[in-house]
Amino acid sequence: MEQHEYATGAGKARGRTGSGRAGGAGQLTAQPSADLYPAAQELAARLAEAAPQAAHDLFTATFGLYGARHLGGAPDPADPAAATTSWWHGPTAHHSAVLRTRPQRYRRGRRDAADQGVPGAGGSSGRHRKPERPRGPDEPAVAVERRTAARLLLAQPLVTGGGPHAAGFPLIRRHADWLAERFEQVLGYRLTVAGRYARLQKAPLPGRALPGFEPATYACLVLALGALADGRAPDLEHPRALDVLKDWQVVGHDPHGLVVDRELAAALAPAAPLAAAGPELAVRRLLVETPVVLLDELRPAEREWLLRRRGAEAVLFADFLGLQTEARAEGVALIDPAGELTDLALPGTGTLAQAALLLVQALVEELRPLPEDTAPPAVLIPDALIDGALGDVTDDHGLRAGWSPEYLADRPAFRRDVLDLLARMRLIVPAGRAWLLRAPAARYAPAADPEPEPRSGRHSRPQDCGPGRPE
Template sequence: MSTGTAVQDAAGRRDAARALLQRPILTATHDPDNFDLVRRHSAALRAMFADRLGYTLIVETEFARLVKAPLDAAAPLRPLHRTTGGDFGAVGYTYLALTAAALLAPGRGDQIPMSVLVDQIRADAAAQGIEIADGLSERRHLVAALQALMEWGVVGETDLGEDQDREDREEGEPVLTVCRSLLRHLTAFALHDLPGPSAAIAARPETPRRRLYRRLVEDPFTARDDLDPEALDVLIRERADLARRLDEDFGLVLEVRTEGALAYDPDGSLTDVPFPGPGTVNQAALLLISELVDIADPVPGSAVHVDTDTLQNTLSDLVAAHARSWRGEYVRDVTALRRDVTALLVRLGLARAHDDGLLLAAPAARYRPTIAESPQP
């Protein structure tokens, strides 16, 4: 193999691995280019993900599914997002599970009318003693679940035409086409075999090297205090090797400081939470960081504790200054804005929840805006 071909293959594997990290479900219909790239390098990718991260890569003719392993308890939570904004709550996940189960009900083919799906969801919920609301609330949760499944490529809407109407289909109602082979791989394993719900998210015993590598790949920032002694020892002794692997596998750059470690993407594209970014919550979080760092004036590399009153008052001042450009619901309810901004900072690894407020992590100071000086004429 020539040097040029080897370099191209390495770049292709890295691009395919980045695509899978960003979207663990790739389909031939929704993302044909990345799906073809993954199929081309599937053997190498399976070995790399299994060895480095303990992940399982499933590649079939219609889809590629990267099944990830649970992170440890100190890792930031990553809830599923609704397309309309906000996170899936307990009720949202309940509807998602009921919808997926109904689509896999015995005797169902690859197409199912919407009314039949709804009836199956209600029957399954009743059989399990799950109370679901009627009316608008039910429709909203069902739509959110179906939108998530459509985004993943599990279901799609089909127009059967007048000559293909089914007996169980109401006139004019939508019919869903189901990719049952992908649907079976949404979870890492069969849930009915588990002893209880907690077993589905329990982290498996792993080597310190794999635990550390997984945190570096998946988390924006890994605090030194979050690492157990074995993982910290790996970070210190194998720093150069870790940096090489992160660059070769995913194009990430490792930075290690006193407060912890960061594997960042110079391109800024490998993330599921763009920050800084557009929107009221992103803008408020960025400005809040700047204000809090100015107020606390912390020693470089140290975390900052911010009490709830300071958070509320600082955000209130920011809302007053930006009321015309920020979303009205947040302008009217600063407490809701504080909740969502705090959740964003925690998800990014830039803060931790605290009994009274939050603990702003040292890397948050990176996002403090600086004034660029214009050159003198």
């Protein structure tokens, strides 16, 4: 429900907007304004005094510069499933859930960043390719350009003419008015496009913290940004804050020293919060930003709207963003066949992504309800099963797949980070000190076996009978 509360857009961010047109649409933008520093000081004080999770949420609510997150791998189109079919027993994407040995968007850095596929504050460093959905024989080129630009903005809410995604910036400028109107109508987002940058302001969403940031780090970043926007001398001594400003292209270096883009710094100042969303916008925001939406997590009005609109929304998001709708009895997921419209990749490359995929397959095979039983949206995972299954997949694949020696030598950290990745992809969720395995996890496991064989790895331990299993 926490994620739902934020999807309604009822944020508490305060400050000025960088737009000069009603709704922040189009290419007309305000010039950098003075006196932004006092507002930055006020926000920095709130961040510094907040608890860690509250600071993460406040920062995300204020800036909205997070990337979309989607599951990858689509089931075989030749094996369709009705929307009344459970994820536990429906078609799977297991055929595409294989270990990848050539990273597509590998980025060297800290262990967690490299292995989880977690990009820096500015997102993935790779060029944004065209969407997987091909251009139809009668589809005009302008529709393809608009979809490409919209996908880029959803993945990278800040795009500059000289940044890593500069190749897509001309498309954004060319279709700025259409994009601004479409994002406002479909998602209630505010798009600002200027001569050298485009910024999409998203609704607040939890769970999108900057890696390694603490309340004091957020406060340093906000103060530095406010100082730069106001023409003051910033404190750039904190390395993580400086890295983010570089990723945002607010600061850089040339042969003469530090270069500051004060116009961009002002444009990134805290903007006016988006209006609170009704059922339509709240559900759409969850669909396009989060891996999966379960019906039992929605309010009654939202659940009714989604059930009634599933078919129409599938067409809308295929045309607008090139996303494929996967509707099941438990809920809906928007799948990106290209595997690029996400800030975390699953299936993906690196130790954590590979181990997480293998672990979730093992958990599903052990805990999947039998076809004749009621299919719940989630089942409890015995703690010993996690340890045993992760030990088995590590022994079977760790050395052969070249997994991180640091993780292989530090199993508690390995377990923690694998579970964290699966939680961020919404395939498992915490339940007190335990974990629940959610039905969408079954899309990555082999098709259900009427009589699954018990696991025989040396780490596997006898388990109590799972839900629906005979004693």
